[in-house]
Amino acid sequence: ASAPVAIALALGIALLVDTPIRGRAWYRAAVFLSYPLMPVAVGIIWRWLYDEKVGLINYMLILAGVVDRGIPFLDSPDWAMPAVIVAAIWQIVGFFMVILLAGLQSIPRELHEAAAIDGAGAGRRFGRITLPLLRPSIFLCLIIGIINSFTSFDLVYVMTRGGPSYATELLITYVYRAAFTLTRFDYAAALTVVLFLFLLALTWLANRAAGGEAGAVEAVE
Template sequence: MAMSAAPERRRTSFLRRATTRQAILVWCFLAPSLLIFLLYRILPLAWNIILSFQAWSPLKPAVFIGLENYEEMLTDEVFWQSLWNTVFIILSAPVGIAMALGLALLVNSNISGRNIYRTLIFLSYPLMTVAVAIIWRWMYDERVGLLNYVARLLHLTDTPIPFLNSFFWALPSVVVANIWQMLGFYMIILLTGLQNIPSSLFEAAEIDGATAGDRFWRIILPLLRPSIFLCFVIGMLNSVTSFDLVYVMTGGGPGRATEILVTYIYKLGFVQTRFDYAAAVTVVFFVFLITVAWAANRLSGGNAGARDME
């Protein structure tokens, strides 16, 4: 009895040591990435939260002031204008995704030259955002811009349209440039999702007499929910962090017409040296992003999918 128990104990001890060595090896591989994440994500976020409750600038020591920075936001017209502009840009993401879905359905069909169309549509995404901003700033130019030239050529207007110098046109013009840059990325993600849908589902639907609209609403759209959610999250993050696109095209102007939260935070910190108030706006911005991502997950049926897996 004792002799049979000894090999079992040795086997258990060996497995325990092997598991420990494997865990140590895993943590050794993860340590560099975790350290970088800690240094460049967690610690700055924690310091930013602490700084938001203080009055501080490079020329004076920090003083704890409680919620005063957050109270200032309630009466800060520029903050509310920037928040509204940020929401407007986020709401434009579904428009770009809908356009990309239409293009994905088109290039997924049996049309001649579809590979060429895929490449041409995707070409906008690898471009640097600064390059995209310069291209669209030229296209919007009142004197030599392509859009004004075509508008006058077609007799749509007699005077140049000040796309980037008008309170009415500036923000929509930036949104169009942002959608154009992301359109190729959205299309590739959605096209991959379309190609992963089993063809047997469409064949069965055709046998049952389903129309093209029925197949879209009952097969394509439900099965593309994960891809659509991914596109929305990436599009949302790209929209609200598109500092370079806005700064190169308009600088946040005219006035505050295209000011978004990320450009406002930059100006508060590095132009006005109000790092304390900029930290408070950053915290609100962070909470805002988490809230939008959570709402998008709920709308995409993420929780329902998790329950189904359980």
């Protein structure tokens, strides 16, 4: 669930920092800073932000008069998964921005200039030129995002340990629980193989799709 949202957000940021605005190098660095952090560190940071009593998010909500008391984000089955997704997006969006920004900067400016001369507006140029040529980069981000969603053990374990009431249980955390809590090592090993094969197949299909789109764009050019 986090991958499409992170890609859309990263694309918006990449489009913004690709324009000649003052201090854009600082903006790029600020957005990217979250990615090099270890998932454990990210989990600890967001556990503090979400804390019901001393968390910054609850403090701001109470200060703004939105709520009367702190919301137990990580202890509520309704809030836990959205809270983890927000943390995952925050960590990965900077990396996606770099990939998409590289894709944007590889698009020949002459294509946009020619389209502008022909009367195409910014929206039309984005839909007809920018987005098609960015498809390989978007597919790459999608692959990374989906794989990250299935393998985000560190972040989930630090923030919620798969709870409450298994609300944030992922396949990888279930494998861990099956092996080290239920001591069903054979079952956990089988699940690991299934997960590996699924991710391998997903990567292969996405690479083929990205290659096909890239080939189609080259043919049009």
